[in-house]
Amino acid sequence: MANSQSTKAPLRLGIAGLGTVGTGVIKIVQSKANLLAARTGRAVVVTAVSARSRAKDRGVDLSGYAWEDDPVALAQRDDVDVFVELMGGADGPAKAATEAALAMGKDVVTANKAMLAMHGNALAAQAEENGAVLRFEAAVAGGIPVVKALTEGLAGNTVTRIIGVMNGTCNYILTRMENEGLSYDEVFAAANALGYLEADPTLDVGGIDAGHKLALLAAIGFGTKVAFSDMVLEGIERITIDDIRQAADMGYKIKLLGVAQMTGRGLEQRMTPCLVPDTSPLGQLDGATNMVVLEGDEVGQIVLRGAGAGMGPTASAVMSDVLDIARDIRVTTFGMPVEMLETAKPAVAATPAPFYLRLSCIDKPGVLAKVTAALGDAGVSIERMRQYGQHDNPDVAPVLIVTDPASRNSLDVAMAAMESANVLSEPPVAIRIEAV
Amino acid sequence: MANSQSTKAPLRLGIAGLGTVGTGVIKIVQSKANLLAARTGRAVVVTAVSARSRAKDRGVDLSGYAWEDDPVALAQRDDVDVFVELMGGADGPAKAATEAALAMGKDVVTANKAMLAMHGNALAAQAEENGAVLRFEAAVAGGIPVVKALTEGLAGNTVTRIIGVMNGTCNYILTRMENEGLSYDEVFAAANALGYLEADPTLDVGGIDAGHKLALLAAIGFGTKVAFSDMVLEGIERITIDDIRQAADMGYKIKLLGVAQMTGRGLEQRMTPCLVPDTSPLGQLDGATNMVVLEGDEVGQIVLRGAGAGMGPTASAVMSDVLDIARDIRVTTFGMPVEMLETAKPAVAATPAPFYLRLSCIDKPGVLAKVTAALGDAGVSIERMRQYGQHDNPDVAPVLIVTDPASRNSLDVAMAAMESANVLSEPPVAIRIEAV
Known part of the structure; x- marks a missing residue:
């Protein structure tokens, strides 16, 4: 097996988007070539890249790679086996290039939660029709291998509930409010000045970004089509320091919490501020760290915790998908063929709670x-x-x-x-x- | 892709060992047939079983399965594609039957940490020579998908350290001592009466069982041959309630902690009582729950927490491996071919610490x-x-x-x-x- 693997052709990546994550992926491919080849049985190489600015110094040597101004052209190159989409944006070039790659039967690895939350069903179907895989570990909870844990590790379970703190910026804001007694507006301004927020901050503090992630996990967990538009969204903008203190007095912490569960009344998907016991793993989660709790009828409760963003963690997740492909691990995007995913009836109301x-x-x-x-x-x-x-x-x-x-x-x-x-x-x- | 998958032949399991875990696996296969087929694109069925007592009522219907008294005969049956070894024991029938299956090129899924800690290198090599896979998610930390997270999810990382509380019984004993102010001997006797301990309790309280698990993770993480005999082992037998109280006074908890790290002085592998900060995720781990902390140069720190034993969690882990095989996910036992695993020099002394x-x-x-x-x-x-x-x-x-x-x-x-x-x-x- 080892010998047959080692004669395989190199796996050739075309990377579109050379921001933090794209640069991190290139650093891993360049610095760990032998390790990656040992683990997958074949060389993993970058052949071509694309980004907005060719001139920018990103601290990595791009001289050995072909340059394409147009990501669609990159995706269609003959010397690209896997299109790695790290541009972002639900539509526009990211979607066009992803579709172009899939149309040619090329595998796609993406970190783009917005694109998949909006177009995941269609893109996954296109991948299947063309014998390609479309993977997105980096789109959910950064370095935490939660897509793999849910799709493969818990495949023997009927998933009962998925809970998560999946926006590090919101958790950072809430934690700093609590620790320093600052108002929401004060911490928001500080986080913005530090560049922690998206260009449109509502994506973070309004729960949209985290909602995109939860919608993707819900599709895998419950075998349902991605249904982001059915998600109940509420941001953290109205949380006051008084709420945080009084919750603490009663033994609770306030988190922007995602909850997805299949109920008799339909699929419940919420990304809203919630109180959780301060002694629970979620209650103890401070700062920008992410946590996802997966509950299955067999496995009980699995808690996964790690960095939800950053160059290393997100590039690690991208490489997890890339190396799966190098190892011939080919799993459908949402854990079963799109045509078998059910269209879930959204729950008309959330499960009663205190x-x-x-x-x-x-x-x-x-x-x-x-x-x-x-x-x-x-x-x-x-x-x-x-x-x-x-x-x-x-x-x-x-x-x-x-x-x-x-x-x-x-x-x-x-x-x-x-x-x-x-x-x-x-x-x-x-x-x-x-x-x- | 969906259509081509759905025409695949059923994956036929032969299960040796019908204790808690084997029974749990059969329950999943029987009760979730449609779900498993949707996820993997093929039917997963049991064709034959083997156990010590044929007469025993296990609460599952075995009438549709062939019975073999001899697990070697089970492993060699023409109608068995995957040999599922759930007997336990480092040698004897478990090893003989595993070798028999691998010799015929059949895939093997096992929960047997002792067998792999002792014979994992040879068995993995045999699997590779015969084009078979040998997987063991259920051998480490029960339902937590840690073998998959480490082998696949973190494949883009140089692993820097692996830490874990991986014996639920020891953590249960230490937690009860702390919470109820009881002596080690009192809680040990209670745990023994409840059937929580292995027939030879030293396997649990002496750290051997947890050491087996750590040795397997270390092999994956550091790309080294399994080297259980090099592990520094120390049990919890000498921990007193005074130690627990005084550690608590200083802000620490006592845990039976596994630590594996590659150092300039060689590979360090320890399973010993340690103090950890009571505010850390490991310090907050109470009762029989397991936790594994994986550290990589890219991903930072990933924490995985879940049930380390029990019918559902362990059967979930067995099914993870089985369903991987059904999906044609074929990864080498320790993440790279055995011939590429290095023989690590054991560290002559542990890294200095307080x-x-x-x-x-x-x-x-x-x-x-x-x-x-x-x-x-x-x-x-x-x-x-x-x-x-x-x-x-x-x-x-x-x-x-x-x-x-x-x-x-x-x-x-x-x-x-x-x-x-x-x-x-x-x-x-x-x-x-x-x-x-």
Whole structure:
């Protein structure tokens, strides 16, 4: 076997996009040639590259590679076996070049979660029709080999739930708010100045980027077509330092948490702020690190933790896919052929859960009675309640409530009733408490 | 691709060993036939089984399967494509049947860490010579897909260190000692009564079982031949509740920790009790759960956590290998051909580290001076020291020391000097503090 492998032709990569990740991939290919050949039984080489600027010094030697201004031309070159798409963007050149590669039966490795969240079903089908593979380990949770763990490692399981903190920037913001007592706006500005945020920050703090990742994992886990448009999205922009402190007082941390699960009411996909117990692995996740929790009927709960971004971790994930192809590991994009993926009915409402409620009550007699009546009338019962002493504003009495498990709809009815009764000085905040 | 896959012949399993894991595998094959076929493009079926007792009721229907009393005969059957070895034992029938299967070019999936720790190099070579694969996801850390993560997911990395808590029974014992203030002997007896221990408990509490697992991961990670005999092994039998409490006071937990790393002095492989920070993922690991930390030069640190034993988790891992074979995923046993694995020089001594020292000093003048002189003479400096008040024994003054990073050899010299000076009422305890 070893001998037959070592006579294989080199695997030739064409890399489109020479930012941090593309440069990292080239560094690995150049510096670890012998190791990669030993592991896969064949040489792995770069033959051609493409990027916006040819002149830019990226700290790697590109002189041995052909240059293409047009990524589509790169994807179609005869000396490219695998098209490595690291440009980003859901449409435009990334999609055009990916389609061009697949049309010619070339394998594609991409880190492009937006493209796959929008066009993954069609691209995966195109790959299958042309006998190519389309792999995306680097698109989800950086260096954590979660796509492989879910698609292959847990293939003997009916997946029951996927949970994850998959946007390092959001977790960094929430952790810094907590550790330094800073406001959301202060930390957001600092993170932006450090270049941690996407050009459109809503992609990060609005949960969209993390939602793209969760939609891809959900497709694999539940054998369903990618359905990003069905995802419930809520960002971290309204989280205050008070919420973080009061959650901490009650033994919780606030995370931008992705949850996907198949229920009797349909496929539930949410990327929203949630409270998780501070003693849980997710609760203990600080800073820009990512964590994905995979639950299967056989395996129970598997927790994966690692760097969600950065040159080395993301390039490591790209190389995982490239080296799979070098080893003739050829798995369908979402773990089964696209034609077998079901079109999931989106769950009309999330599974009931306890909620944390922060209410800024107007400090006058009878207000608490109206608040509790609003909850009771909506069928929401109270697990515990705290009223804080008046601090900076003597006219407002902050009230914190943890409810028993309730539907979000019931809660919304109760909160609307409170607002109609004019007992709150500002809109209520409700954050789901997720059992993890 | 989907159509060509669906015309493939069924993959036929012969399962030897019908204990918890074998029964779990059969349950998965029977209950998830459609799901497995969708994922792999072919039917996965059991054709024949073998176990010690044919009469025993295992709660699964075996009537459709051929029965073989002799696992070698099972392995050689014409209607068996994959021999699934779940008998256990480093030698004897497990090895004979595995060799018989490989000799005929049949693929083998095994959960047998002892067999691979002892004979893995030879068996992997035999597999390669015969064009077969020999896979062992279930042998290491139960349901955690760590063999796959290391062999495939991190294939673009030079692995720098592998750390793990990989014996759930030991972690259960240490956690119960801590939580309930019980002695080692008390918890050991309770665990034994619950059937948590191997027939020979030394395999668990002596670190041998976990050492087998670490030796297999080290071979993959560092591209070296399996070298279990070079592993430094130390069990948890000498850990006292005092050690656990005092470690906790200083912000540490005690774990039976496996560490493998390639150093300038050779390959370091240790499975010994260590202190780890109580805020680290390893420090927060309670009960029978397993955790493996993989460190690579590109990916940084990846943490994997999950159930290390039990029917579902272990059967899930067996199925991961089986379904890989069904998908034509064929990777060499240790990630590269055996002939390319290097024979590692074992490190003559472990990397220096801080140590926790517990000394039962005789309570008389000048003793502390002699203790500190013994350390100083051996070149071991003290990072912090505590002398406890005399409690149950007025003649003994317990002294706790955390050293600066020191070699184990220097520490042994210092401890020998203390014992020669007759200043200790019982042998000193030294536990390494591992940076994790």
